[in-house]
Amino acid sequence: MPVRRHGGVKWPAELKRAVQAGGYACGANTEQDLGPMVQMRKKDGNMSLLDGKKYHIITFGCQMNEHDSETISGMLQENGCGEVPSAKESDITIINTCSIRENADKRFFGTLGQLKKIKEKNPAYIACVCGCMMQQQHIIDTVKSKYPWVDIIFGTHNIHRFPALLEKVYREKQKVLEVFPDSAEIVEGLPAKRLYQHKSFVNIMYGCNNFCTYCIVPYTRGREKSRSPEDILAEVRRLASDGVKEVTLLGQNVNSYRGLTESGKTCDFADLIYRLDEVEGLLRIRFMTSHPKDLSDRLIQAYADCDKLCNYIHLPVQSGSSAVLKRMNRKYTRGQYLELVEKLRAAVPDITISTDIIVGFPGETEADFEETLSLAEAVQYDSAFTFLYSVRTGTPAAEYADQIPEAVKHERFNRLVDLINACSARKNAAYVGRTEKVLAEGVSKKNDRMLTGRTEGFKLVDFAGEKSCIGQIVDVEITQGRTFSLAGRVKEPIPGKKKE
Numbered sequence: 001m002p003v004r005r006h007g008g009v010k011w012p013a014e015l016k017r018a019v020q021a022g023g024y025a026c027g028a029n030t031e032q033d034l035g036p037m038v039q040m041r042k043k044d045g046n047m048s049l050l051d052g053k054k055y056h057i058i059t060f061g062c063q064m065n066e067h068d069s070e071t072i073s074g075m076l077q078e079n080g081c082g083e084v085p086s087a088k089e090s091d092i093t094i095i096n097t098c099s100i101r102e103n104a105d106k107r108f109f110g111t112l113g114q115l116k117k118i119k120e121k122n123p124a125y126i127a128c129v130c131g132c133m134m135q136q137q138h139i140i141d142t143v144k145s146k147y148p149w150v151d152i153i154f155g156t157h158n159i160h161r162f163p164a165l166l167e168k169v170y171r172e173k174q175k176v177l178e179v180f181p182d183s184a185e186i187v188e189g190l191p192a193k194r195l196y197q198h199k200s201f202v203n204i205m206y207g208c209n210n211f212c213t214y215c216i217v218p219y220t221r222g223r224e225k226s227r228s229p230e231d232i233l234a235e236v237r238r239l240a241s242d243g244v245k246e247v248t249l250l251g252q253n254v255n256s257y258r259g260l261t262e263s264g265k266t267c268d269f270a271d272l273i274y275r276l277d278e279v280e281g282l283l284r285i286r287f288m289t290s291h292p293k294d295l296s297d298r299l300i301q302a303y304a305d306c307d308k309l310c311n312y313i314h315l316p317v318q319s320g321s322s323a324v325l326k327r328m329n330r331k332y333t334r335g336q337y338l339e340l341v342e343k344l345r346a347a348v349p350d351i352t353i354s355t356d357i358i359v360g361f362p363g364e365t366e367a368d369f370e371e372t373l374s375l376a377e378a379v380q381y382d383s384a385f386t387f388l389y390s391v392r393t394g395t396p397a398a399e400y401a402d403q404i405p406e407a408v409k410h411e412r413f414n415r416l417v418d419l420i421n422a423c424s425a426r427k428n429a430a431y432v433g434r435t436e437k438v439l440a441e442g443v444s445k446k447n448d449r450m451l452t453g454r455t456e457g458f459k460l461v462d463f464a465g466e467k468s469c470i471g472q473i474v475d476v477e478i479t480q481g482r483t484f485s486l487a488g489r490v491k492e493p494i495p496g497k498k499k500e
C-alpha cells in the first residue's frame with residue numbers, strides 16, 4: 001500500500017496530552033505506530049480480532065463522506081466483518097459526520113443519542129464517530145463530556161487507521177481518540193465496498209485551499225493534495241474492468257487539481273480528463289465540484305473533445321451579487337460567472353448546469369438578493385441546491401456583525417426556491433418526446449416494475465424497461481417532465497439484444 005507524502009504536517013506531539021484528559025487513549029503511541037498496514041492483517045493469513053463482527057455505518061454529508069464510508073466498509077470487510085442494515089443488529093456502529101451546516105451537527109447528536117440505548121443493553125457494543133465534525137476541538141469536547149460511552153473518535157485524515165483503532169479497543173478495552181489536524185500523506189490502495197455496481201466515486205484530490213468565508217471544509221479536510229494521475233488511472237482501469245461504466249471524480253475544487261506524473265511533469269485537470277477518456281470499458285466521466293474562479297478554457301475544450309465527459313456541470317455560484325461574492329471570498333464577480341456560462345453554452349450547446357446558492361449571507365441586502373434571483377433567471381439552471389446561510393464556528397463570516405434575521409432568510413429562500421423549481425419544471429417539460437441516453441442503474445425505489453438511471457445531463461429518469469438493461473446505456477424516450485425528474489420508456493430494440 002503506497003503512501004505518497006506531500007510534505008508539511010507532522011505527528012502532532014500535543015495530541016497525547018490532549019486526549020488523555022478525556023479518558024481516551026491515543027490511537028498510536030509514536031509516529032512509527034502510524035503505519036497504515038493493520039487492515040491488511042487478514043490478507044496475511046492471520047486471524048483478525050474483528051473477524052465475524054457485524055457493523056453498520058451511518059453517513060451524513062457529501063459524496064466525499066459517502067466515499068470515505070465505502071472505504072471504511074471495504075477495510076472492515078477485508079478483516080472479516082459483515083455489514084448489517086441497522087445499528088441495533090450491529091456489534092460496531094460508525095457515524096461518519098458532516099459539519100457543513102448547523103442542522104447536520106444537530107442530526108448527528110440526535111443519532112448519537114439513540115446509540116446509547118444499544119450500548120446499555122450490550123456493553124460489548126462499540127460506538128465510533130468520525131468525519132468532518134471530529135476535526136473540530138469544540139465538537140470533540142462535547143462528545144467527550146456529553147456522550148462518554150463513545151468508544152472511538154477519529155478524523156478525516158486517518159480513515160486508513162480505523163481497523164487498527166478498533167483492534168486496540170477490543171484488545172485493550174480502552175476508548176481511543178485519534179484526530180490529526182491535517183495529513184501530509186495520501187494512502188493509496190485502500191479497499192472500498194462500492195455503493196453502486198455500475199458507477200463509482202474516485203477521489204482525485206483531498207482538502208481545500210480556498211477559505212470561502214462561510215465554509216468549514218478547509219478546517220475539516222485540510223490543505224489541497226492531488227493524487228498522481230497514474231494512481232487515478234490505475235484505479236479507474238480497475239473499476240472499468242470490474243463493470244463500472246461511470247466515474248465521478250471528486251475534489252472540493254477539481255479545477256485546481258495538480259497531479260505529478262511519474263516522470264515529474266505536472267498534470268492539470270483537463271490533462272487528467274483527456275487521459276481518462278482513453279480508459280477502455282469506461283463510458284462516462286463526471287466530476288464535482290468545479291470552482292468558477294479556476295474553470296479553464298482547456299476544460300471547456302475537453303467537453304467538445306472527450307466523448308466520455310458528460311455534458312453536465314455543477315458550477316456553484318453561491319450569490320448573484322458581486323459585493324456578496326467578494327465578502328464570501330469567492331474570487332469571481334457576477335459578470336465573470338455569467339461569461340463562463342456563456343462560454344460553456346457556446347462550446348457545448350446542450351450542456352446542463354446546476355448550482356449551489358446560499359441565501360442570507362451576512363450583510364446580504366434585498367438588492368443583493370434580487371441580483372441572485374436575476375442571475376438564476378438569466379442562467380436558467382437545470383437544478384440548484386439552495387441553502388440558508390448557517391453560522392460555522394471558526395469561519396470568518398461567523399464573526400461578521402451584520403447577520404441576517406432568520407425570518408428574512410426564510411422569506412428570501414422561499415422566493416428563490418419558487419423561481420428555481422419553476423425553471424427546473426419548465427426545462428424538464430421540454431424533454432418530453434426527446435430520446436435520451438440513460439445509464440440504467442437499477443430498479444426504481446418507488447416502483448419495482450420500473451428502472452431508474454440518469455441522462456448524460458444528470459437528470460434522474462424513471463423508465464419502463466427490462467431488468468437486463470441494468471448496467472447498460474439505453475435510449476429512453478421521455479414521456480413526462482416533472483420538477484425534479486423525468487419519466488420515460490426504453491426505445492426498442494434494446495442495444496445488444498436481438499429482437500425475437
Ligand code: SAH
Binds near residue numbers: 291
Ligand atoms: N467545494 C464545493 C462546495 C462544498 S460544500 C464548492 O466550493 O463548490 C457544498 C455547498 O454547501 C456549498 O457550495 C455551499 O453552497 C454550501 N455551504 C457551505 N457552507 C455553508 C454555510 N455555512 N451555510 C450554508 N451553506 C453552506
Ligand code: SF4
Binds near residue numbers: 210212215218
Ligand atoms: Fe468550501 Fe469554498 Fe472550499 Fe468549496 S471552495 S469547500 S465552498 S472553502
Ligand code: F3S
Binds near residue numbers: 064099100220
Ligand atoms: Fe462534505 Fe460535510 Fe465534510 S459537505 S467535506 S462531509 S463538512
